[in-house]
Amino acid sequence: MSRSTQSPAWARAGALPRAPRRLPDAVMALPWIMPGLLLFFVFVHLPMLIQVVMSFGPDQLGKPFVATLKNYSDLVADRKFWFALGHNLHYAVASVIGKVVLSFALALALNGAFFGRTFFRAVFFLPVVISFVAIGTVWGFMLQYQYGAINVGLRSLGLEGLAADWLGDPRFAMWSIIFVDIWKWTGFHVIIYLAGLQALPGDVEEAAVVDGANAWQRFVYITVPLMKRYTITNTIIATLGAFSVFDLVFVMTKGGPFNATQVAMTQVYLNAFQFQRFGYASAQATILLLIMAVVSVVLLRLGQRAEQR
Amino acid sequence: MSPVTLSGRKGMAGTMPYLRWMMLAFGAAAIFYPLAIFLINSLKSDSQFIVDPLGLPSYWAFENYTTAWVKADMTRLIFNSLVVSVASSLLAIIGASMLAFGLHVFRFPGRGPLLASIIMMLTIPAQIYIIPLYILVINLKAHQHLLGSYPALRGRLHAAGSGVV
Incomplete structure (x- = not known):
């Protein structure tokens, strides 16, 4: 917003036409911003701060606080954690590509006026509002080996050889979860792309038509570049989601089979709530936070550079 | 509405109307199918579910819902x-x-x-x-x-x- 240098909005609007002497803005604002700020502080800032402090503290709760780097040195040597983080990377690459490509295609199809538009837009947003637990249960059933709809369907088509234990086989478990994640979140990214497509300047498109560009050329040289910033937004959101994924994994596989779907957050969960190693788990979460911060800053920078060109 | 968009006047709607419908129909089916199967199975008895996990129930077991409601409080x-x-x-x-x-x-x-x-x-x-x-x-x-x-x-x-x- 660019009005920061002018007098406040309420004064300009004439709410108090000739206020003789008003309190400074900082005081006036206080009663309005305090409740919300308090909520944010207690539930967001404070826990984050405590977590960073805890990561330098003792492993178990209740022990006297001595600041050390032990949790971090443990973390460096913890192969399970880095292994799990590798899964996050796999998850991020696959789910981001899947979500971005699919949602872009769907947004193109959903854009403009056609019969059934409202219906289809609602349909693709439906999985976004269903809770992770419900979706994990539904797809857990779909992917189940013996009675799951996918395998039963494959067998009835005579494709017994393609039926697999989608969640119980280490080769497929991660891909199955990624698939379900794409299924759930594509609708969300479609909304972002749709907003972008609605804001597309029509004159560029028209000029290209006049210049004799065919549909494919217009798509590649106009639509895709103009949508770049939305692609970056979607990529950042999907990447951050991939690095912090927990609920879906926990509902569907709990990190199994044979740790094939362990991700960073399931490691944090295990260490904190199963092994009661709160200090260590805090260090893991803090590192994860740092990674996510770095990833989003890098993506933002890349986006800015791409836009300047 | 919005300014002229890719799929608005020309683009997709003009050049490939079937592609849009195929994509959307396929997508909608992919979203509805798991939910529908789940809903249908919630109305089958346990034995019927094991025998036929995909078909329609021959007997609509609405009592599943009352049982679940009571059991899970x-x-x-x-x-x-x-x-x-x-x-x-x-x-x-x-x-x-x-x-x-x-x-x-x-x-x-x-x-x-x-x-x-x-x-x-x-x-x-x-x-x-x-x-x-x-x-x-x-x-x-x-x-x-x-x-x-x-x-x-x-x-x-x-x-x-x-x-x-």
Whole structure:
């Protein structure tokens, strides 16, 4: 917003036409911003701060606080954690590509006026509002080996050889979860792309038509570049989601089979709530936070550079 | 409506109308099918589900719902969810709308950083700092029902926070 240098909005609007002497803005604002700020502080800032402090503290709760780097040195040597983080990377690459490509295609199809538009837009947003637990249960059933709809369907088509234990086989478990994640979140990214497509300047498109560009050329040289910033937004959101994924994994596989779907957050969960190693788990979460911060800053920078060109 | 868009006048609708319909129909089927199968199976008896996991039920076992409702004490669960969602929505709507008003109307030192920190916090998922929250909750067991509403509250704060921005 660019009005920061002018007098406040309420004064300009004439709410108090000739206020003789008003309190400074900082005081006036206080009663309005305090409740919300308090909520944010207690539930967001404070826990984050405590977590960073805890990561330098003792492993178990209740022990006297001595600041050390032990949790971090443990973390460096913890192969399970880095292994799990590798899964996050796999998850991020696959789910981001899947979500971005699919949602872009769907947004193109959903854009403009056609019969059934409202219906289809609602349909693709439906999985976004269903809770992770419900979706994990539904797809857990779909992917189940013996009675799951996918395998039963494959067998009835005579494709017994393609039926697999989608969640119980280490080769497929991660891909199955990624698939379900794409299924759930594509609708969300479609909304972002749709907003972008609605804001597309029509004159560029028209000029290209006049210049004799065919549909494919217009798509590649106009639509895709103009949508770049939305692609970056979607990529950042999907990447951050991939690095912090927990609920879906926990509902569907709990990190199994044979740790094939362990991700960073399931490691944090295990260490904190199963092994009661709160200090260590805090260090893991803090590192994860740092990674996510770095990833989003890098993506933002890349986006800015791409836009300047 | 919007200005001329790719698929509006020319583009997709003009050159490949069937592609759009095929894509959308396929997508909608991919979304509805698992949900429909799940719904249908919820109305089958256990034995019938094992024999035929995909077909329609020959006998519609509506008693599954009454059994589940009683066994899982759904009345209680739904009441709890209601308390959590109503309380957290109210709190977040009131807090966030006041905060938004305060930030929009008044100019004061530190406003920029404050706004930036709120936007930044929106990008960080709550799972990341779940441990201190958990400890907060055990330390305040006396107020358990209040703090239990936390995850939902956080979600609402997110939604409301984007409203602030």
